[in-house]
Amino acid sequence: MYKFYTVILCGLKSRVLTKFLLTMKLFCILLLASIMQVSASGYAQMVSMKKKNAPMTEVINDIQNQTGYSFIISSDLLKRTNPVSVTLTNVALKDALDQCFYGQPFDYVINNKTIVITNKRSPALIIPKVQIIVTGKITDEKGLPLIGVNITIKGTQTGTSTDANGNYKIPVTDANTVLVYTLVGMSPQEISVTNRTTINVTLREAQTGLNEVIVVGYGTQVKKDITGAISSIKDRDLHERPITNITQALQGKAAGVYVTMKTGSNNGNEPGANPAILIRGRRSLDAANDPLYVIDGIPINGGFNDINPDDIISVDILKDASSTAIYGSRGSNGVIIITTRRGKLGAASVNYNTYAAIGAIARYIDVMTGPEFAEYKRESRRAAGTYVDGAPDADSKLFEATELASIANGSTTDWQRLMLKNEFRQNHELNINGGTEKTKYSVSFGFMDDKGYNPTQSYKRYSSRINLDQDLGERFKVGVSTLATFSKGNNANSYNTTLVSNPLGQPYDANGMLLFLPTADALQPNPLSDLVDGAVISRNNRFRILSSFYGEAKIVDGLTLRMNFGPDLVENRSGSYFSPNTTYRNLAQSTASVSEDFAFLYTWENIINYKKTFAKKHKIDLTGLYSVSSRVLEATGSSAQGLPLESFEYYNMGAAGTITGISSSYEKWSILSYMGRANYSFNDKYLLTVTARADGSSRFGADHKWGFFPSAALGWNIMSEDFMKNIEAISNLKLRVSYGKIGNTGVTTYSTQGRLGRTQYDFGGSDAFGYRPLTIRNDDLRWESTTALNLGLDFGLLNSRIAGAIEVYQSETNDLLLQKVLPASGGFGSVLQNIGSTRNKGIEFSVSTQNILPKSENGFSWSTDLNLFASKERITELSQGKVSDIGSARFIGQPIAVFYDYKKIGIWQTGEAVEAAKYSSAVGQVKVQDTDGNGKIDANDRVIVGTDLPDLTGGITNRFTFKRFTLSALVIANFGNTFVSPIYENGNNVFAFQGRYNNLNVNYWTKNNPTNDFPQPNNATSGPLFSSSLKYFDGSFVKIKNLSLGYEFDSKFAKKIAAKSLRIYGSVQDPFVFAPYVRNYNGTDPEIPGRPALVTYTFGLNVSF
Structure with a gap:
């Protein structure tokens, strides 16, 4: 990250595939030619000027404009410079600097295209009784040297600064001297000399830096000049x-x-x-x-x-x-x-990063054991009146032989533990980067292999990336970023069957052979049969090349023209096969399917940018854009049934007994855009940003293709005001406000056009086929648009040891694309129109604190990052205006997605039999709220029981360093949301309460256990009345998401393995979760409620050569 430590602005900084390949070929030739150029000496720049008693700022500006070199100088040092009188005619840069800077109270070094001006060092430093000369090197966290770091003796004005290699030298007179190391954007350090002559220091980035560079879209801005709401990680x-x-x-x-x-x-x-x-x-x-x-x-x-x-x-x-x-x-x-x-x-620089991770199952889904299931099955027959307690043949009639043997032995088959295993993941990444003044490169290769805890699931990714930047002389630059990746996934899901499989069944026979039917129940095949090699296949192979090419030309000082071209090529191929002997087919014919899609997206952009400073106070930054984007997607698919051999998998579909489906599709969309943006700053105090963009999309009709999206923002750096200069406790205070209009293009490609559907009819006794309209064409569809207001306050306290931001926002989205219901007599059920609106508002708070600064080179430090946000979304209008759409569970004044259902208030108890009968229910069944109080339960009694988005969300990261150890802890939290647990939904057999399939180990009602939690199982029904009310849970949680501990070896040890640096670390992910769902219902994890909870242990290594 580049830091601006200066009061002077730093230097100006026919088929689509065929066309794509030709463009790549041309670009590669240009890049190859550019790389072969011989770099010219940076000091060959010539300078001419004539000055008489000119201020140093004027001299530096002149040199900067003539050479393109940037200057770094502190404001305090600039104030102490002397006027310059000099006459130069075509003088080399180095000689010009020597003449202009002669007699000045500073030294300078030239590094790349930057001239670093620092305080004069030892020649101007007069310290009597020198006892110790302290030398050292100052680097950042990656070991890179830091230029211009100020080193001062605490309590004095005596000091020096680092050179271009990060080295420094300073004499001290006392072994107890404390040296202070400071650099803008970095956390300061104070280190006691204690008789040492060599002190090497690593400075870490400050939690927030006003001079941090933020990517803002089609450019960058210094953080202190930002007027919008941007989070940077x-x-x-x-x-x-x-x-x-x-x-x-x-x-x-x-x-x-x-x-x-x-x-x-x-x-x-x-x-x-x-x-x-x-x-x-x-x-x-x-x-x-x-x-x-x-x-x-x-x-x-x-x-x-x-x-x-x-x-x-x-x-x-x-x-x-x-x-x-x-x-x-x-x-x-x-x-x-x-x-x-x-x-x-x-x-x-060669860097190798690797880790290995084991995901151990911490909490399985809590289902019944063998004895629990036996009693559950009996209770389901008691409720149905088919089981009589005490009858000598009651169990022999209810249970078959395998079940009776397991009951007698007290045995249980834990199907989850038989199927699942620990997850294992490994990751390897090698990157090489470096460069000269003209050519800079970064190359990486990656491999990840993730073997999931479910044996039928895995994922592998092979990736490579090449980033190259090449200067072509002083005014031209080209570059390329190319990603190539190939991934293989296996996504079959055989886990659900373990949850419903009979725990009294037997997976193997006496000889250890797999039993396809663990019991006599023909509808409950053995879930382990899906693990037989070749029985279940569900693969997805994906290949992608994603590139961005650019060419940049500096037309004149401050004016830059840039061209970006970004092709993105993706090919997916998916195939599945399920043999007869699997839970998927249960001895029915095998099935197979295959699908393939090819997508090509390209973006071509032309960007012009102009930056200029006038009269030292007025800064402008103007950007213009012309852009074209287009995407083509082609897809094919087929499915079949009855393949003769498992070895065919999905590769020989023509040999199948029946072709059950063939499909193909094609779609294309394009967007043409024009954009302009103007940034203005007056004296770094008052900021203005104005943006306007026009987009034309092929998705809309001829009269509504274009949308116009303007915005404006104001910023006030309050700290630049004179009345704030004496308030030492506040180091930053900036007020921001923005308002604008933006659009949503996330609609289907052919939304405006009517669709046709195939129809079948009788023609002369034979089947004939034709087509009929399925939807109504609507050429009046237009963009969904959002107008948004944002108020922001950036703050920094105690020299930014406490720094953060508060954001308050509100947005209104209009012209929502919704289906409007039509009279049935018209032949169509609905038509897509722009007829709805929503409102979204919220508040965000983020703060970073440096709680404890290190007192010495390897001293203890503690920092914290905290973020909290609350957001509320509301529907304000639907297809019938201010009328709610109950059928779609959309309500005026409520969130966009809500759960609309009956509200469970308990279980009907023994003394409530008469009352239960009034509501067509019975003792032991779910009691729901009679919302309208009319004495019966119907659809009008449904209520909104929750929404999926939380009221409050947050995260906090604490970081600790001591000597060469680093420890970080991430905690995340959600409050106020509701979620549907998929394992508590009736219809998937996990929660059917029939007594046939295994069930969750819940506290269900019996005569001897009159609970209000869950209903009595009943084999005479397909499931409890109002069972849908049982699936909603409080989604609030606090989770320790990650704990990481690392250790970085010193350079002496690293050199023993020919390395520059070596770091090892270990981490634990998701070790603890605190949630009502876990505490009250033995749930696994409210983030992933339908699967076992994993705790992942990772060991990693980072080494640089």
């Missing part, structure tokens, strides 16, 4: 714990960002699962609510598992209209900008 925060994809790293790290693991067929913890992300809640009912993802400047279309998280160096999250309007129609749900590692100046 940097390298350290992203990689504090082992992750498999980047979305996991965002959980608990940024206010306003809600990450949920309940995705995928297995509710989120299967290998290769993608968590879902919402930024500031939901706005749309039927269109997408997913944020836009941008990687290295190019918007992408999903597939985050393709990206190796080790390649990512920062993530910036744009949340308000001012920051997202630059992406127009794709910005309404927020924008996540991902930046990957790029090459750095210096010799090649």
Whole structure:
């Protein structure tokens, strides 16, 4: 991360595939030619000027404008410079600097294209009675030298600074002298000399730096100049714990960002699962609510598992209209900008990162044991009147021989433990980066192998990335970022059958052979049969090439033209096969299916940028954009039944007895965009940002293709006011306000057009086929649009040892795309129209504190990051105006997604038999609330029992360092949400209360156990009345998400293995969760309620050469 430590601005910084391949070929040729160029000496720059008693700022500005070199100088040092009188004509840069800086109270060094000006060192330092000369090197956390670090003797003005290699030298007169090390953007350190002559120091980044560079979309800005609501997550925060994809790293790290693991067929913890992300809640009912993802400047279309998280160096999250309007129609749900590692100046650095992880099952789904199931089965017959206690043949009639033997032996078959195992994951990543002044490169190779706890599930990913930046002379630059990845997933899910399998059954016969039927029940096959090699196959192979090419030209000083081209090629191939001897088919014919899709997305952008400072106080930054994006998707699929051999799998579908389906599809969409943005700053005190973008989309009709999305934002750096200068306790205070309009393009490609469906009719005694309209065409569909207001306050206290932000926001989304119900007489049930609206408002709070600063080089330190946010979404209008749509569970004034159902208030008890009968129920069954009080239970008694999004979400990270140890702890929390536990839903046999299938080990009602928790099982019914009311649970939780402990060896030890640095670490993920669902219902995890809870233990290694 580049720091601006200066009061002077630093330097100006026919088929689509065929066209894509030709473009890549041309670009590679240009890159090859550029790499072969010979670098010119940086000191060959020529300078001409004539000055008389000119201030140093004027001289530096002149040199900067003529050479393009940047200057770093402190404001205090600049004030102490002397006027300059000099005449130069075509003088080399080095000689010009020597003449201009002659007699000045500073030294300078040239590093790359930066001129670092520091206090004069030892020649101007006069200290009598010198006893000790202290030398050393100052580096950052990655071991890179830091230039311009100030080293002062505490309590004096005596000091020096580091040179271009991070080295320093300072004389002291007392062994007890304390040296203070400071650099803007880094946490200061105080170290006692204690007779040492060599003191090497590692400075760590301050928790928040006003000069931190933030990626804002089509450019960057210094944090102190930001007017929008942006959360930034940097390298350290992203990689504090082992992750498999980047979305996991965002959980608990940024206010306003809600990450949920309940995705995928297995509710989120299967290998290769993608968590879902919402930024500031939901706005749309039927269109997408997913944020836009941008990687290295190019918007992408999903597939985050393709990206190796080790390649990512920062993530910036744009949340308000001012920051997202630059992406127009794709910005309404927020924008996540991902930046990957790029090459750095210096010799090649080789880094190897690896870890191995074991996921141990901490809590299984709590189902009944053999004896518990036997009693449960008896109780289900008592309720049905078919089991008589005390009858000599009661059990022999109810249970078959295998069950009776297990009852007699008191044995239990634990199907979960027989099927599941510990998860094992390994990850390896090798990256090489370096570069010269002209050429910088970063190359990485990654491999991840995740063998899930379910033997039928696994995920492998092979990835490589090449990032290259090449200067072509002084004014031209080109570069490329290319990701190539291949992944293989196995996604069969045989776990659910273990939950319902009879615990009195036997998995093997006396010879150890697998029994297909553990009991005489023909509808309960052995779940272990799915583990036989080749019996169950569900594969997904995915190949992707994602690139971004750029060319940049500096037209004149301050004016830059850039071209970006981002092709994204994805191919998926999925196949499945289920043999007859599996729980899926239960001796029926085998089935197979195969599908393949090919997608090509490209983005072409032309960006012009102009930066200029006028009269030292007026700064402008203007950006213009022309962009084209287009995506083509082709897909085919087929399915069959009755393949003759298991070895065919899904590869020989033509040999199947029956082809059950053939499908193919094609879709294409395009977006054309124009954008302009203006940033203005007056005296670094008053800030203005104005953005406007126009998008034209092929998804809409001719009269509504274009949408216009403007925004504006104001910022006031209150600390720049004179009345704040004497308030030492406050180090930063900035007020921000933004307002704008953004759009949502997350609708299906052909929404405006009517669809046709195939129909069959009789023609002369034979079947004939035709087509009929399925939906009504609507050319008047237009963009969903969101207007958003954001108020923000950035603060820093005690020299930014306490720093954070408060955001308050409200958004209104109008013209929602909803189906409007039509009269049945018209032949169509509904038509898609723009007829709804929602409101979303909330508050966010984030703070970073440096609780304890290190007192010595390896002293103890403690820092904390905390973020909290509360968000409320409400529906304000639907298809019938201010009238709720009860059939779709959408209610005016309520959240977008709610659970609308009967409310359980207990179980009918023995003394309530008459009252229960009035409600057509019985003792032992679920008692629900008679909401309208009319003496009967019907659909009008349903109520809103909760919503899936929490009222309050937060995360806190504590970091501790001592000597070479680092310890971090991440805690996340949700409060106020409701979730549906899939294992408590009737219809999946896990919770049927019939006494046939095994059930959850719940506290159910009996005459001897008159509980109000769960109803009495009854074999005479398909399930309890109002059983749907039993599936809702409080989703609140506090979870210790991760604990990580690391140790970095000193350089002497690292050198023994020919390394520059060596670090080892261990971590524990999800060790503890505190939640009502776990405490009261023996649940596993409210984040992933349908699966066992895992605790993952990881050991890792980072080594650099």
